[in-house]
Amino acid sequence: MPRLVVVSNRVAVPDPTGNRAAGGLAVALREAFEAYRGLWFGWSGKVAAHPSTEPRIVDKGQVQYALMDLTSLDRQEYYNGFANRALWPIMHYRIGLSEFSRADYQGYLRVNRTFANALAQLIRPDDLVWVHDYHLIPLAAELRAAGITNLIGYFHHIPWPAPEVLGALPGSRELLRAIMDYNLVGVHTERDADNLRRGLIHDLGAIQHKPDVVEVDRQRTRIKGFPIGIDVGEFQRLAGRSQSNRIIRQTTDGLGSRKLIIGVDRLDYSKGIPERMEAFERFLGTNPDQRGRVTYLQIAPTSRSEVPEYATLGRVVNETLGRINGTLGEPGWVPIHYVTSTYQRSVLAGLYRLAAVGLITPMRDGMNLVAKEYVAAQDPADPGVLILSKFAGAAQQLKAALIVNPNDKIEVAEAIREALQMSQEERVSRWESMMSVLQAQDVSWWAATFLKELTSNKTRTASRASVRLAK
Incomplete structure (x- = not known):
């Protein structure tokens, strides 16, 4: 051989x-x-x-x-x-x-x-x-x-x-x-x-x-x-065992009855993080009844800090974050939690499973494995909804996701509302369709x-x- x-x-x-x-x-x-x-x-x-x-x-x-x-x-x-x-x-x-x-x-x-x-x-x-x-x-x-x-x-x-x-x-x-x-x-x-x-x-x-x-x-x-x-079976196992993890327990307790929206990206201008935050801001503005009832967690480890464009992006993200939380936040509730730490796959799998919505809206991406990991981590009986940029390669396979144009904040905001209101029957149907693709075309x-x-x-x-x- x-x-x-x-x-x-x-x-x-x-x-x-x-x-x-x-x-x-x-x-x-x-x-x-x-x-x-x-x-x-x-x-x-x-x-x-x-x-x-x-x-x-x-x-x-x-x-x-x-x-x-x-x-x-x-x-x-x-x-x-x-x-x-x-x-x-x-x-x-x-x-x-x-x-x-x-x-x-x-x-x-x-x-x-x-x-x-x-x-x-x-x-x-x-x-x-x-x-x-x-x-x-x-x-x-x-x-x-x-x-x-x-x-x-x-x-x-x-x-x-x-x-x-x-x-x-x-x-x-x-x-x-x-x-x-x-x-x-x-x-x-x-x-x-x-x-x-x-x-x-x-x-x-x-x-x-x-x-x-x-x-x-x-x-x-x-x-x-x-x-x-991705290794679908491994990610399913990680998600299933995640409930005992300290970070997952703390996040669950902190959410209470609130629904979680999650985004996980390396801090890069191709990922559309400021635009995504502004789309979430638009969602809260047009759906005021959702304030205090939903939380958006954005995990974005920093990278390439020596490249000037990435330092500029970091400032833009922090300014956008501060403006939204300062304008819309309430005592006891922060609209967006922003974390730059790098987490182990077992922790990410647990956070994906907790999230009612996976918000994956890069401006352009070769594939985007986070989208696939989010789907694989879901509870088959009560899965979350994937919102996915049409400019991610994964959109060519995960057609049962809510496919959006990341440049259109109104479209993304409407997709967030649709995802949060989607029936369990439709969520399960969409998830099963995407899982069949992931299992047929895994990393092996x-x-x-x-x-x-x-x-x-x-x-x-x-x-x-x-x-x-x-x-």
Whole structure:
């Protein structure tokens, strides 16, 4: 059986107690590693005085971890700079927030080249290589240049924008050329896959051979949607056992007879948190009888605090929060509880189960697993209602949710009212419809389907001429 080599920006090494890392890519790839065994390569998260030329190897049973340190300049240019100040906003349709720097772009290419040169020394001839996310788009091109002929797949965990949006980013053509060095490219939705294929056709003159195969300069790449799932059974178990947790007990006692609305997001401008708060404000304004009878809990751990746009967002959220609570709050009742702490999955599962409404309204999102976790955590006999942005990838699967335009505060406010008034019979029917989708396309299905597609990829041979990025 071939070994699976996973490459990602950050590597989730289990802690010294042997506990597995929770959340994110670690959970998504756990069962894939159990099936294939393998190597996980990427940034250690540490900043060193000198760049790594060889990875630090950590053995943890069936998975070997290969960790690379970055210099402070690498972190600034590759991670904070091009990846998160140029690529991230463009991919989320926020052209006005994208800050392109030629130095940052060169740093992005430099780190990808450094990673590829180090990884090339570890790859065996029959390894399957699976690269993850926007930090590492050029990696396959660099691996091909280093002589690697293995099958290489790429999964893009955030939205892929329309060609006219991506085209606003300097260097976008080079990134599209780099995509062609992957045998298989996965995105969450067919909408994103179509955007990428159209970009390749428009900007590189790609020829489309089949609905999901494009060719540029005799190189063929398959581009498909693979909606990522969650471990449904695990989340159900966590939610069912959560009532004994101290935080869940305290929250239950504090709510009393009030209904809970919950939002859980990383603090990011793509998540629409200020807009969501204002929609809740609109709901309270048009439904004054609900004041004191419903509470909105927004959990939003901070991230990327070194990026100026995120500091600005934090101030906007706090100002919006203060205005709403100050204007509408009453003695003994605060409309919005805002928490920036990071909670364990077991606690989140319990909070989801408590909530009558899951308010998940990103302005743009690749998938949004919180929406799926909220559904999985519900009591089958008395489930809550999911309100979901039509711009989240999850909306393509969870069609029984109340689908809204997050830019329309009136529409979101009306959806909150509808959710709170919905009959138990309708809530159960909607929940059962969404659960059937989650169970059929869970995280195991996602990983197995992608890897099966990669190993059966016959669109081209793995030994191919590389396309080098402009240096």
